[in-house]
Amino acid sequence: MWTCRSARNLTRLLFSPRHYTRFYVTEPQTCKETIRITFVLQDGTKKQVEAPIGKHILELAHENDIDLEGACEGSLACSTCHVYLDEQSYNKLPEPSDDENDMLDLAFGLTEYSRLGCQVVASPELDGMVITLPPATRNMMVDGHVSKH
Numbered sequence: 001m002w003t004c005r006s007a008r009n010l011t012r013l014l015f016s017p018r019h020y021t022r023f024y025v026t027e028p029q030t031c032k033e034t035i036r037i038t039f040v041l042q043d044g045t046k047k048q049v050e051a052p053i054g055k056h057i058l059e060l061a062h063e064n065d066i067d068l069e070g071a072c073e074g075s076l077a078c079s080t081c082h083v084y085l086d087e088q089s090y091n092k093l094p095e096p097s098d099d100e101n102d103m104l105d106l107a108f109g110l111t112e113y114s115r116l117g118c119q120v121v122a123s124p125e126l127d128g129m130v131i132t133l134p135p136a137t138r139n140m141m142v143d144g145h146v147s148k149h
Helices: 057-063 087-092 098-104
Strands: 010-015 020-025 034-040 046-052 082-085 114-116 129-132
Touching: 034 057, 046 057, 082 087, 098 114
Parallel strands: 034 129
Antiparallel strands: 010 020, 034 046, 082 114, 082 129
16 A cells, blocks of 8 residues: 555545545555665675665665674664665765764775665665675674574
8 A cells, every 4th residue: 555645646435334434545656665675695696675665774684584783783882784885875865873973983894885774764765775785794792693683
């Protein structure tokens, strides 16, 4: 079901014995509930997923069995969900917060297009985004830690 509304909504009524409910149908090309995101895994293979609008990249990776650690579970207290974004998508995002930049300073293999997966939220303008996983992460909690999502 499409959740956002535009000027050209069609109103429909559903009737039940006790009440009726009004709902809106929006043209699919004007509003999407999901976007497509491609993950480039450490071995170079690509995995395309449908991302619900509003979902963080870290959550999305865990739901799709993509090995993105997130040792702090998205509380912005580590850099283990560090990812590389494609240039176009990176430029569409707001600047990283000071807290995110502090954690990114600890990330392995930092680039100019690095972000933390727990801070990037799927939005319609990011449709087609490509996210590359770095070759390694720096987990300061446990040496040899294996993510369990």
